[in-house]
Amino acid sequence: MKITDVLRAEHAVFHNLFDHIEAVLPRTRTLAEVKSLTTVVESLLAPHSKTEDNLFMEPLEHCFDQIGQKETFHDEHVIIDAELAKVHRAREVKAAKKILLGAVTASRKHFEKEERIVFPMAERILKAKTLSELGETWLKRRAIAVK
Ligand SMILES: [Fe+2]
């Protein structure tokens, strides 16, 4: 499987999770519940962003430089992580919900940009064989992670 298809499939899972969060958050009453939803997002997002940073961004580095986007994509991972971390420091449920919703919106925008700019660029520039090999590497890393 191509690495770009792996990442697109992961995005689809995130969109479902984000839909769920947006649906339940208005009736979530405790800070602990908001923080626990945040932990779910963090634990799924960490390996996804790591795959993009380690496996995917490196072979494409020169292209990002050309379109002036290299910093943007990595920085957005850092910014989203920092926003999610803020939820854990919130002391009021209303504030925690607002921060979490902001991070969800930022993630959706980030994914949309990756799907519109980064993945098609990778598919244009990298050879089909390279995209499949990166997909294989992802599968192997996953296999080690679940052992
Ligand atoms: Fe990303």
Ligand SMILES: [Fe+2]
């Ligand atoms: Fe992504």
